[in-house]
Amino acid sequence: QVQLVESGGGLVQAGGSLRLSCAASTRFFSLRTMGWYRQAPGKQRELVADITSDGSTTYADSVKGRFTISRDNAKKMVYLQMNSLKPEDTAVYYCNESPTATYDWGQGTQVSVSP
Numbered sequence: 001q002v003q004l005v006e007s008g009g010g011l012v013q014a015g016g017s018l019r020l021s022c023a024a025s026t027r028f029f030s031l032r033t034m035g036w037y038r039q040a041p042g043k044q045r046e047l048v049a050d051i052t053s054d055g056s057t058t059y060a061d062s063v064k065g066r067f068t069i070s071r072d073n074a075k076k077m078v079y080l081q082m083n084s085l086k087p088e089d090t091a092v093y094y095c096n097e098s099p100t101a102t103y104d105w106g107q108g109t110q111v112s113v114s115p
Contacts, residue, residue, distance in 0.1 A: 002026040002103040004095055009109030012085055020080040022095030030073035035098030036080045038091035050098035085113045
C-alpha cells in the first residue's frame, strides 16, 4: 500500500512563502506524474500543479507564476514552493498521482494565509 506523507504547512502572512514536501512510498515513483492538490473549507479538492516523470510541469491559473512544483526521484519526494501567498491559498494541501488520484490520500498539510 502506497503511503503519502505531506509536511511543511503553517501560518504565514499574505506575501509570504512556504515550501511543502511530500514523501511517497511507491516503488514506481519515478514513473508517475505527481500532483499537489488542495481543499479549502466548503470547497472541492482541486489540482494546483503537477509534474511528469521527466519534469514537465503544469499549473492551475490561480497559482501560475507563484508556485513551483519539483521532484527528487531518488528520494521519492515532491515539493511545492509557494511564494506570494494570498489568503485564498488557505487550504489543506495533499499530494497524489495526477491527473487521477490513484493512491489513498495522506493526512495533508494545513496552509493558512492571513491578510
